[in-house]
Amino acid sequence: MKGSFRGDVVSRNGQAVTKGSWMHFLFEYLNKDHFLSDIDARVKILVASALLVMVLSYRGFLFPLVTSLLCVFFCIKTKIPLRVLFLRFSEPLFIASMVLILKLFFSGEDAFFSFHILGVKVSGYRDGLMEGLFIACRILGAVSIVALIGCSTPFTEFMAGLSWLRVPKGFIEILMFAYRFLFVLLEDATVIYNAQKNRLGYSTVRRGMGSFGILAGSLVLKALEHSHHVTTAMIQRGYEGDIPFLKHKPFKRSEVVVSVLIIAAMGWVWKTQ
């Protein structure tokens, strides 16, 4: 009877999630065991917070770029495939590019090139470009830090760390529910979408919009239904408005020392601005 469970990724209905699908992408690369996952989440959160402050307060390219490169290096060391990293970075990179373009053409006074489109003169500004690059580098640096901590810290440990840092418990509980039920609702959404698609629900744009509206409405109802059941289930296991966390173990001296050294080294780079 024992030991025949497959260790692979399975969906709610017990079927294996197809490799290469977006669900597989989500499941496969989160919270894997590696050298960073054993480090106390509180230490990681504190180091990440310090680095975030430095990245956001630095006026230049060097520090955010160094931070970004280091974080990407560690992400690769934790065996996160480049494709996954690229997907994670695609949205912030897009936003950074947009900011850069907008700043280049619409901000600044020192024009260093210009051209005409349909008789309209378009100029690129040197100071706008610099400002855009500053912002883009900050975005890149900050996202790299968040990506590294996200890939290296199990979600629950992260939440427990936030709780230790006195983040309001209500906020943490909402995050925990969101994390858990995101997957449930995604599966519900997939089931409804496929059911609609099978019956030509998306055969025309107009019909597709109607179907999508129904899908969204159904998801809201399903979410309400789930919340009702979960509340009942939690109450019968003693929930009285407070999700308890296990107490933290004391900080490891080695982890604290290494963290202080990392912050000091990065602080030294930060001072070069």
Next chain:
Amino acid sequence: MENTVRFSVKVDAFNYPDGTKALAETNLQIRKGEFAGILGSNGSGKTTLLKVMDGLLKNFEGRILLDGLDIKKLSPKEIYKKVGLVFQNPDDQLFAATVFDDVAFGPMNMGFPEEEVTANVKQALKDVEMEGYDRKSIHHLSFGQKKRVCIAGLLAMGHQILLLDEPTAGLDPMGEYRMMNLLMALNKEKKVTIVMATHSVDLVPLFLDTLHILSKGRVIRSGTPEEVFTAPEEMTHVKLRLPQIAELIYRLKHEDQVPFEKIPLTIGEARREILRRVR
């Protein structure tokens, strides 16, 4: 199974706010260490009966005694220290990010010391054969595994009475057997009193001590599976059927006049009966 009665159910009526009559004249008793089944078709009131027994629905007419105490007068905490309900859909029950966190939720709320919480979680996961899964995310588990984690979450609290709503629903045939074997092991080895709602007529005779047939909110028949499964006409009347092997032997006996002494409910019994005839 002991003679001590843990649940004494006498529900005269229960109606939902929209007027749906869910239960009427429901009388049954559950003894300590019993593995009881509530068998009924869809909409017969099985889930409602379990919710009433779990104290989730209290506005019913009648009286339910849990260990001799009126369930209406007990606080939720007093009920949930003894009784736990496992929902049909595990996604309605599991809310934490990892298996450990979910199973530990109940014991931590009960104020157990951390060492005890960890020990209880490990033991409960071992009992449901989910050792080594404690760090797994809930959304990585299969449907059957999630159901096991739901059971572990209640066992870790030290529950001695489990109410299960369709524990085999949504499982493949082997999954059904594994789940039933697990429940039987909990019942026989850990002495957990189990009440399960089901309509798996083929599985019931293999595992359950007693059976209560529910139809339109009424318990119309109670007894051992042998006492309850007597004639297909009666079962059809309540939108159920005999176990398939029993139906085959019943037809051979009554339509083809093969002189079987009794109607077997399991393949093993049927095999012995047939061999007796053949030899």
